[in-house]
Amino acid sequence: MLKYEEIAHNIERYIREHNLRQNDKLPSTEEMMNEYQVSKSTIVKALSYLQQKGMIYQLRGSGIFVRRTNRKGYINLFENQGFTSLFDYSNVSAKVLAIEELGANEEVAESLNIAVGEPVLYVKRLRYIEEQIFCVEESYFNKMTVPYVNKEIAEQSLYQYLTNVLKVKIGYSDKFLHVIKLSEQVAQLLELEKDDPALLTEEIFHKGNGEPFNFSKITYHYVNSQFYMASVEMK
Amino acid sequence: MLKYEEIAHNIERYIREHNLRQNDKLPSTEEMMNEYQVSKSTIVKALSYLQQKGMIYQLRGSGIFVRRTNRKGYINLFENQGFTSLFDYSNVSAKVLAIEELGANEEVAESLNIAVGEPVLYVKRLRYIEEQIFCVEESYFNKMTVPYVNKEIAEQSLYQYLTNVLKVKIGYSDKFLHVIKLSEQVAQLLELEKDDPALLTEEIFHKGNGEPFNFSKITYHYVNSQFYMASVEMK
Numbered sequence: 001m002l003k004y005e006e007i008a009h010n011i012e013r014y015i016r017e018h019n020l021r022q023n024d025k026l027p028s029t030e031e032m033m034n035e036y037q038v039s040k041s042t043i044v045k046a047l048s049y050l051q052q053k054g055m056i057y058q059l060r061g062s063g064i065f066v067r068r069t070n071r072k073g074y075i076n077l078f079e080n081q082g083f084t085s086l087f088d089y090s091n092v093s094a095k096v097l098a099i100e101e102l103g104a105n106e107e108v109a110e111s112l113n114i115a116v117g118e119p120v121l122y123v124k125r126l127r128y129i130e131e132q133i134f135c136v137e138e139s140y141f142n143k144m145t146v147p148y149v150n151k152e153i154a155e156q157s158l159y160q161y162l163t164n165v166l167k168v169k170i171g172y173s174d175k176f177l178h179v180i181k182l183s184e185q186v187a188q189l190l191e192l193e194k195d196d197p198a199l200l201t202e203e204i205f206h207k208g209n210g211e212p213f214n215f216s217k218i219t220y221h222y223v224n225s226q227f228y229m230a231s232v233e234m235k
Numbered sequence: 236m237l238k239y240e241e242i243a244h245n246i247e248r249y250i251r252e253h254n255l256r257q258n259d260k261l262p263s264t265e266e267m268m269n270e271y272q273v274s275k276s277t278i279v280k281a282l283s284y285l286q287q288k289g290m291i292y293q294l295r296g297s298g299i300f301v302r303r304t305n306r307k308g309y310i311n312l313f314e315n316q317g318f319t320s321l322f323d324y325s326n327v328s329a330k331v332l333a334i335e336e337l338g339a340n341e342e343v344a345e346s347l348n349i350a351v352g353e354p355v356l357y358v359k360r361l362r363y364i365e366e367q368i369f370c371v372e373e374s375y376f377n378k379m380t381v382p383y384v385n386k387e388i389a390e391q392s393l394y395q396y397l398t399n400v401l402k403v404k405i406g407y408s409d410k411f412l413h414v415i416k417l418s419e420q421v422a423q424l425l426e427l428e429k430d431d432p433a434l435l436t437e438e439i440f441h442k443g444n445g446e447p448f449n450f451s452k453i454t455y456h457y458v459n460s461q462f463y464m465a466s467v468e469m470k
Contacts, residue, residue, distance in 0.1 A: 048283035197432030
């Protein structure tokens with residue numbers, strides 16, 4: 001873990017352990033530099049990350065304040081480390097519907113920046129949170145980066161497997177959101193009706209060097225899911 | 236505009252003017268410090284902002300690279316300066332459906348952190364992009380911060396009015412996203428059918444000092460809108 005990431009985690013933990021509320025003031029940048037014995041730009045990076053996540057806001061000239069949403073049960077759209085890491089949920093599970101090796105079709109090939117027909121690993125899962133159906137997820141992995149997955153692995157956290165076992169350095173992801181009417185097939189999996197609403201996200205994960213390695217299409221149960229996003233103004 | 240914001244805008248302009256593509260390399264942090272004659276932490280803040288916006292990614296030890304999504308026509312969920320400022324759209328318009336002073340109901344009172352019954356300004360608008368119906372927007376403003384709005388103002392950019400005329404210092408916003416079935420009433424405004432899908436966002440805008448001043452409920456046309464969000468991994 002990089003230094004600023006460690007600092008950010010420490011500050012998050014501090015907020016939780018001290019049960020700080022919205023608008024409570026945090027130590028100053030200088031105090032934190034002293035406390036953690038790091039440079040100013042390390043603190044600045046840590047605070048930027050926390051601000052992006054919606055945990056703090058900075059008021060120039062006044063200080064750094066806690067920003068905690070009152071609403072529970074919302075998935076933070078910024079969170080990108082797999083469902084199993086979500087703060088509020090301890091009971092996340094998956095039912096594996098398919099694992100196969102396929103040749104990339106046009107959509108997958110374009111998203112992963114590979115040729116049509118190149119081998120990809122396809123994993124389809126039904127995800128549950130607190131035993132409620134949460135989403136249907138279809139993932140396509142470039143076989144060069146993810147050569148192997150099995151049912152046992154897919155029933156747990158694929159994110160953990162990628163980072164801890166395969167040591168993939170995940171850089172960033174692009175998320176595209178659409179609202180759609182459910183097809184008969186996906187509606188059945190979600191235990192909803194054909195034409196019911198759904199949020200469909202397409203996400204392309206890139207390694208640290210910019211190379212895409214995972215393309216996921218996730219269809220969320222419209223009753224059992226809701227999302228949160230923090231924004232910061234720039235004048 | 237703060238210095239780092241100015242630098243961020245300059246870098247964005249540089250990318251656009253030089254028509255840089257995905258994975259093109261930008262000057263180093265040191266080169267930018269020299270070019271703009273600013274401190275390292277100013278550059279770090281500017282780059283953080285651009286990274287959050289999805290315009291660049293940083294590869295430790297290798298440099299700063301352009302990250303530009305291939306897909307056009309997506310609204311960046313991180314953009315928070317009103318529709319009129321959206322990068323890709325030049326033709327944004329509004330039809331004002333209602334402007335009135337109301338007493339805050341429970342939902343509005345709780346979102347704005349005021350007492351039920353306190354006066355709020357209510358503005359309801361139908362928004363168009365390139366003359367296509369885009370969303371129905373209901374905004375509630377704390378009258379203490381926004382004492383007056385009229386039809387002419389509401390037909391233009393309310394965001395511009397708030398920042399340039401009323402000089403409100405907007406700090407940050409919390410966005411809550413839900414997928415719903417349209418009611419008959421809203422469906423008619425969007426020229427869709429009852430029970431058609433929609434994205435409903437509730438957004439609470441806070442001033443720089445943390446005080447909420449605007450609560451907005453926006454229902455998006457599910458065919459005419461799609462959204463994008465950049466995420467950055469943290470290990």
